[in-house]
Amino acid sequence: MIWCFLLRRKLYDYADRTLPVPERARVFEHIQRCAHCSATVRRIESVLKVAGTQKVPQPQKEFWNRFESALDAQIDARSVPDVKPAASFRYRVSFALPAFAAICIVLISAHVYQRQYVSAQRVSPAEQRLVKETLDYEFETAQTSSADEDSLQYDIDLLDELESNSVS
Numbered sequence: 680m681i682w683c684f685l686l687r688r689k690l691y692d693y694a695d696r697t698l699p700v701p702e703r704a705r706v707f708e709h710i711q712r713c714a715h716c717s718a719t720v721r722r723i724e725s726v727l728k729v730a731g732t733q734k735v736p737q738p739q740k741e742f743w744n745r746f747e748s749a750l751d752a753q754i755d756a757r758s759v760p761d762v763k764p765a766a767s768f769r770y771r772v773s774f775a776l777p778a779f780a781a782i783c784i785v786l787i788s789a790h791v792y793q794r795q796y797v798s799a800q801r802v803s804p805a806e807q808r809l810v811k812e813t814l815d816y817e818f819e820t821a822q823t824s825s826a827d828e829d830s831l832q833y834d835i836d837l838l839d840e841l842e843s844n845s846v847s
Contacts, residue, residue, distance in 0.1 A: 690723060694720050694724045
């Protein structure tokens with residue numbers, strides 16, 4: 680049954696003899712075993728045989744001329760005239776409104792983010808005092824250590840000078 684489903688599209692090509700040889704052999708094997716597909720191929724072959732014997736009438740040149748003019752008239756009737764976008768107020772508003780909405784959304788998002796960020800950074804007055812005292816202390820110790828380093832460097836220079844005088 681599954682093979683019937685898979686081979687159904689190839690049955691017409693098999694009956695028309697346009698199926699490649701390896702696939703044609705596979706379809707032939709299936710047709711030998713499956714009565715349903717075999718009957719389908721016989722019906723397709725009979726339709727192709729009858730259709731091959733019938734002559735298809737060709738329309739006169741006058742038909743094609745009328746057909747072409749009627750087709751052109753339908754195409755012209757269905758074609759949409761060009762609309763100038765700047766002439767329509769609705770066209771301008773249709774672009775301005777979404778742009779305005781997008782800008783509003785961005786501004787509101789920035790405002791909400793800023794409020795959350797600023798509220799997270801708020802510090803109590805006691806904490807502010809503690810931070811100020813800590814910074815003042817670090818500044819004072821930095822100045823003191825700088826002065827100590829200068830006096831230490833002066834002592835080193837003085838010792839170097841004394842050593843050089845005693846050696847000479």
